[in-house]
Amino acid sequence: MFRLGYLARKLAILALTLLAVATFNFILFRVLPGNPIQLQARAGNLSPEAIQRLREIYGLDQPLISQYLIYLRDVFTGQFGTSITFQRPVADILAERMLNTLILLAAATVFVVVLGIGLGIVAAARRGSRLDNSVVVGALVFWSLPTFWTGLILIFVFGVFLHALPVSGTSTPGSSFTSPVASLVDLARHLVLPTITLALVDIGQFVLITRSSLVDVLTEDYILTAKAKGLSRRQVVWRHGVRNALLPVVTTTALYVGLTIGGAIQVETVFSWPGMGRLMYDAVLRRDYPILEATFFIFALVVIAANLVSDLLYQVLDPRVRET
Amino acid sequence: MREQAVLRSGRRQLASLVAGWMLLVAACTPASSPSPSAAGSAAPAGTPGASAPVSAPPTAAPTPSQATLKLGWSSEPDTLNPLTTYSTEAEEVLQLVYDKLLGYGLDLKPEPELASSFAYSSDGKSITFHLQPNAKWSDGQAVTSDDVKYTYEEIHKDSLGQYAQWLTDLLGVDTPDAATAVINFSKPQAFNPGLTIPILPKHIWSSMSAKAIGTFTNDTPVGSGPFTLTAWKKGETVTLDRSSSFWGTPAIAAKVVYVLYANEDVEAQGLKNGDVDILTEVPPTVWDGLNGADNVTAASMPSFSFHHIGINVSTAAGSKGNPLLKDKTIRQALSDALDRNQLVQLALAGHGKPGNSIIPAGLTDWHWEPTADQLMDANPDKAKALLDAAGYTDRNGDGVRESSTGKPLEFRLIAIQSTSVDVRAAQLFRDAATAVGIKLDLTTLDENTLGSTVYNKDPNWDIFVWGWDSGVPDPDYMLGVPLCSQIGGNNDVFYCDKGYDALYSQQATTVDPVARKAITDQMQQQYYQDAAYLVMWYQDKLQAYRTDTWTGWTQVPGGMVFNFTRDNYLRVAPLK
Numbered sequence: 001m002f003r004l005g006y007l008a009r010k011l012a013i014l015a016l017t018l019l020a021v022a023t024f025n026f027i028l029f030r031v032l033p034g035n036p037i038q039l040q041a042r043a044g045n046l047s048p049e050a051i052q053r054l055r056e057i058y059g060l061d062q063p064l065i066s067q068y069l070i071y072l073r074d075v076f077t078g079q080f081g082t083s084i085t086f087q088r089p090v091a092d093i094l095a096e097r098m099l100n101t102l103i104l105l106a107a108a109t110v111f112v113v114v115l116g117i118g119l120g121i122v123a124a125a126r127r128g129s130r131l132d133n134s135v136v137v138g139a140l141v142f143w144s145l146p147t148f149w150t151g152l153i154l155i156f157v158f159g160v161f162l163h164a165l166p167v168s169g170t171s172t173p174g175s176s177f178t179s180p181v182a183s184l185v186d187l188a189r190h191l192v193l194p195t196i197t198l199a200l201v202d203i204g205q206f207v208l209i210t211r212s213s214l215v216d217v218l219t220e221d222y223i224l225t226a227k228a229k230g231l232s233r234r235q236v237v238w239r240h241g242v243r244n245a246l247l248p249v250v251t252t253t254a255l256y257v258g259l260t261i262g263g264a265i266q267v268e269t270v271f272s273w274p275g276m277g278r279l280m281y282d283a284v285l286r287r288d289y290p291i292l293e294a295t296f297f298i299f300a301l302v303v304i305a306a307n308l309v310s311d312l313l314y315q316v317l318d319p320r321v322r323e324t
Numbered sequence: 325m326r327e328q329a330v331l332r333s334g335r336r337q338l339a340s341l342v343a344g345w346m347l348l349v350a351a352c353t354p355a356s357s358p359s360p361s362a363a364g365s366a367a368p369a370g371t372p373g374a375s376a377p378v379s380a381p382p383t384a385a386p387t388p389s390q391a392t393l394k395l396g397w398s399s400e401p402d403t404l405n406p407l408t409t410y411s412t413e414a415e416e417v418l419q420l421v422y423d424k425l426l427g428y429g430l431d432l433k434p435e436p437e438l439a440s441s442f443a444y445s446s447d448g449k450s451i452t453f454h455l456q457p458n459a460k461w462s463d464g465q466a467v468t469s470d471d472v473k474y475t476y477e478e479i480h481k482d483s484l485g486q487y488a489q490w491l492t493d494l495l496g497v498d499t500p501d502a503a504t505a506v507i508n509f510s511k512p513q514a515f516n517p518g519l520t521i522p523i524l525p526k527h528i529w530s531s532m533s534a535k536a537i538g539t540f541t542n543d544t545p546v547g548s549g550p551f552t553l554t555a556w557k558k559g560e561t562v563t564l565d566r567s568s569s570f571w572g573t574p575a576i577a578a579k580v581v582y583v584l585y586a587n588e589d590v591e592a593q594g595l596k597n598g599d600v601d602i603l604t605e606v607p608p609t610v611w612d613g614l615n616g617a618d619n620v621t622a623a624s625m626p627s628f629s630f631h632h633i634g635i636n637v638s639t640a641a642g643s644k645g646n647p648l649l650k651d652k653t654i655r656q657a658l659s660d661a662l663d664r665n666q667l668v669q670l671a672l673a674g675h676g677k678p679g680n681s682i683i684p685a686g687l688t689d690w691h692w693e694p695t696a697d698q699l700m701d702a703n704p705d706k707a708k709a710l711l712d713a714a715g716y717t718d719r720n721g722d723g724v725r726e727s728s729t730g731k732p733l734e735f736r737l738i739a740i741q742s743t744s745v746d747v748r749a750a751q752l753f754r755d756a757a758t759a760v761g762i763k764l765d766l767t768t769l770d771e772n773t774l775g776s777t778v779y780n781k782d783p784n785w786d787i788f789v790w791g792w793d794s795g796v797p798d799p800d801y802m803l804g805v806p807l808c809s810q811i812g813g814n815n816d817v818f819y820c821d822k823g824y825d826a827l828y829s830q831q832a833t834t835v836d837p838v839a840r841k842a843i844t845d846q847m848q849q850q851y852y853q854d855a856a857y858l859v860m861w862y863q864d865k866l867q868a869y870r871t872d873t874w875t876g877w878t879q880v881p882g883g884m885v886f887n888f889t890r891d892n893y894l895r896v897a898p899l900k
Contacts, residue, residue, distance in 0.1 A: 047483040174392040174581040272586040274559020
């Protein structure tokens with residue numbers, strides 16, 4: 001498998017990267033023009049005394065270096081301070097939003113990864129067939145669809161014309177559920193359209209990457225050898241082909257999970273899904289530094305962690321890239 | 325309030341009310357009321373010192389239903405703490421949860437809330453409020469004058485939130501008995517703060533310091549209003565239930581649910597589908613699409629908001645604005661060149677009226693309208709003549725006029741990228757200016773960046789496009805923006821005139837509405853003619869509701885909901 005030394009080195013690099021990211025985030029948002037207290041103060045016609053109290057509450061009266069140290073402490077204790085917009089602990093807000101994002105993306109990721117890889121394998125195994133052509137064309141078409149547009153079309157078809165499915169939020173407004181099951185069913189109904197939208201648009205890349213990677217592998221000499229040994233087609237494709245073809249697929253999956261945790265902004269907007277993407281977008285407009293710093297940090301953390309996992313998976317999957 | 329500021333989507337403006345004031349002054353001041361004409365219109369309380377109901381209570385109590393009223397909105401509250409919120413959405417929810425001493429009816433005239441009646445002292449410096457006898461907090465405790473005293477004095481003492489501006493002259497609150505609060509000021513109060521400040525329960529709030537209040541989230545507000553908050557699913561819905569302990573006629577709706585939509589087209593579909601019953605704010609293009617839809621009424625009402633062009637007239641040494649703009653002639657020429665009707669038609673798709681004064685026309689009783697001679701609008705010839713006479717001519721034949729020292733009349737113009745009506749208006753303004761020989765260079769920015777550019781100690785900009793709506797139902801708010809003392813505060817063009825400031829102080833303490841109107845007219849005229857603000861339009865308030873779910877919506881200037889009156893919430897009834 002892999003050595004502890006390798007793991008330790010990877011973890012050390014990860015920690016350093018995170019510190020760099022945290023620092024960069026802190027600087028980035030403070031060099032942006034705009035000031036979070038400013039618009040609030042204008043809006044409310046506040047007295048200078050009240051503005052000063054706001055600055056103290058959010059620590060904006062401190063010198064930059066103290067702000068930085070407080071920020072680092074908050075980040076590494078997982079507290080992330082208090083949101084300037086919502087005036088509540090950022091950790092609480094993140095917990096709510098993250099849960100919604102995870103529900104949506106878990107559903108979509110399962111579809112995308114399982115179906116995408118499956119279709120890619122089928123297409124590669126029957127390279128040149130009519131099935132292969134349709135899968136490739138289909139994948140290209142869906143991959144080219146704008147997410148926003150696809151979501152709206154689904155809303156018009158299933159929400160407006162067929163009245164079959166709810167088109168916004170995570171639950172039916174104003175409803176009270178008699179059992180947890182009823183509430184889960186309601187959530188599931190709300191999940192359908194956003195999940196399908198995400199799956200339709202994102203599945204293409206997995207199909208195409210899996211297919212092309214497997215097509216390459218299937219032309220290797222050892223595949224010919226396997227066939228010559230008289231192995232069944234299934235054994236050739238799965239045991240000798242797929243395992244070798246998985247490396248780029250693992251990378252893509254890791255990147256996909258990393259990127260999606262930042263929230264699927266477009267799908268969240270179309271379906272009014274209260275997830276991380278919309279939180280981040282609103283926070284940029286409002287210059288809500290604590291939320292921005294927290295979301296960008298978590299985003300970075302997940303991308304880095306996903307890459308670490310994919311590195312480790314390489315070690316498992318492919319003896320050729322094993323390091324010591 | 326700053327219109328369309330990031331957190332403020334807009335409403336709650338200046339509601340008018342000379343008429344309201346007449347009634348109020350007549351009813352509530354002694355017979356020695358400063359203006360006979362004001363007192364003459366309504367007679368109920370001629371006796372000195374007598375108090376009287378403000379207006380008739382709601383008619384015949386309808387039966388409460390079990391139905392849920394659902395509203396679609398596109399932004400949610402920031403916090404439910406009335407002393408720290410900056411969002412219109414929170415104010416809307418909180419006005420159903422908390423009572424003020426006085427409210428506004430569907431005619432936008434004062435009506436009782438926590439105070440069943442009130443009376444002004446003869447000098448206008450103190451107001452006596454008599455509280456509703458059976459008012460209770462939602463936790464069962466009685467509402468007393470101590471709550472009023474605590475709320476007013478705490479807001480004043482620690483300068484809390486946006487309400488503090490109405491209590492700068494507060495001396496204190498006397499509580500002769502549990503049902504009577506006497507609010508004393510050092511000066512007469514033209515605006516009655518009882519109309520805007522929510523009364524908070526002392527037993528919940530008094531243990532907190534100013535700083536603790538600053539971070540208090542008030543997740544389970546205890547109020548005395550017609551509804552109580554039962555759930556806030558962040559990013560999705562806010563749910564209110566009809567309060568069982570409300571002192572007044574209970575609402576017909578059993579629940580009020582606000583549904584957050586992140587997309588305006590989907591929001592409109594939600595209304596068409598019947599997922600929600602009314603939309604609080606509808607953009608013009610979406611409104612046009614809803615107009616004529618089955619079982620939907622698209623409503624267009626006057627609003628109390630305007631969009632304007634602001635010109636940097638700062639005289640500060642650090643100002644990097646083009647000094648030519650300090651010449652009133654150039655500003656007036658720009659105003660003359662601007663065709664406001666064209667702006668309304670092309671930028672607003674017709675959903676508004678051409679503007680002039682900073683008090684919107686929707687505020688009919690306070691708005692000042694320029695005479696034909698005073699009007700600056702759609703008159704490029706006059707603009708050219710003004711510039712020619714002042715010696716601004718095109719000396720080098722490049723189409724742009726120059727000053728006598730050869731400085732070109734070329735200015736930077738900034739607008740908010742995401743506010744498409746402003747961007748379109750800015751383009752039309754640029755073309756209008758070009759036609760009279762003034763060059764404008766248009767740049768678009770995001771709102772927060774524009775805000776920090778404009779509100780800068782050393783302003784480095786020339787002209788911007790933005791909007792306002794006032795946070796309170798009184799002309800005081802908007803007229804207070806151009807004060808010298810508001811430089812560094814709300815004053816976004818750095819206008820400063822001692823004469824204007826003196827008039828402002830005078831109107832704020834003139835209780836008689838007729839005398840006050842004479843002063844506010846003079847202020848509006850001066851500010852219009854000084855042309856630091858070129859008001860472009862007063863946009864309409866666009867909302868839409870279903871006709872097959874709830875009935876009884878009253879269209880009100882400023883909006884059926886998201887207005888200072890909460891009465892539509894109390895009066896609408898389910899159809900099934």
